[in-house]
Amino acid sequence: MILETVVVGAYQANCYIIADKDRKEAIIIDPGDEYSKIKKVIDRYGLTPKVIINTHGHIDHIGANSNFNLPVYIHKDDAEFLTDSKKNMSSFLNLSKLSKVEFRILKDKDKISIDNLTLEVIHSPGHTPGGICLKLDNMIFTGDTLFAGGIGRTDLPYSSEDKMVNSLKKLMDYPDNTKILPGHGPSSTIGEERASNPFL
Numbered sequence: 001m002i003l004e005t006v007v008v009g010a011y012q013a014n015c016y017i018i019a020d021k022d023r024k025e026a027i028i029i030d031p032g033d034e035y036s037k038i039k040k041v042i043d044r045y046g047l048t049p050k051v052i053i054n055t056h057g058h059i060d061h062i063g064a065n066s067n068f069n070l071p072v073y074i075h076k077d078d079a080e081f082l083t084d085s086k087k088n089m090s091s092f093l094n095l096s097k098l099s100k101v102e103f104r105i106l107k108d109k110d111k112i113s114i115d116n117l118t119l120e121v122i123h124s125p126g127h128t129p130g131g132i133c134l135k136l137d138n139m140i141f142t143g144d145t146l147f148a149g150g151i152g153r154t155d156l157p158y159s160s161e162d163k164m165v166n167s168l169k170k171l172m173d174y175p176d177n178t179k180i181l182p183g184h185g186p187s188s189t190i191g192e193e194r195a196s197n198p199f200l
Helices: 035-045 078-084 161-169 190-196
Strands: 001-008 013-019 023-028 048-053 070-074 103-106 113-114 117-123 132-136 139-143 179-182
Touching: 001 035, 013 035, 013 179, 023 035, 023 113, 048 113, 078 103, 078 139, 117 161
Parallel strands: 023 048, 048 070, 070 103, 139 179
Antiparallel strands: 001 013, 013 023, 113 117, 117 132, 132 139
């Protein structure tokens, strides 16, 4: 498997590119900005992107959606964020960024498969109503739910501290050796976060 992290934009969001190393069909998770930077990685490996998955609908995770001619998967509770600049918070940055793409709705426990890669959706509201994590083998892409040493903000419009608590409990059900790949910052494991994350 190919797994590359591309750090993009002013908020240093992690865009993940994953692909089967033989068939080279790729999934892009959270292309938040800097299309050309993401495209360079895709070209370097000779990949053919097939889908985009947004872990949630904030501007720093959806900003480059429209640069790719690909369907975008997003949880149903964040779907309006793609077409509402207030909800996706781009209007606060004087941008008004919208995703003019075909989008497909996800719900908890849905599976997205490309070649030999299958990602399972874990609905994890809190940072946004439709926040999701994505489980792939022994890894979870945690979006802005769980970070190394931190958690997603719950003081923003449409966020919920109570829902975040429940989402974190759900993640803590996974084994200690489960690797987490967050929406910002370095990777970690469930065990490391269970032992040292002050928010847990």
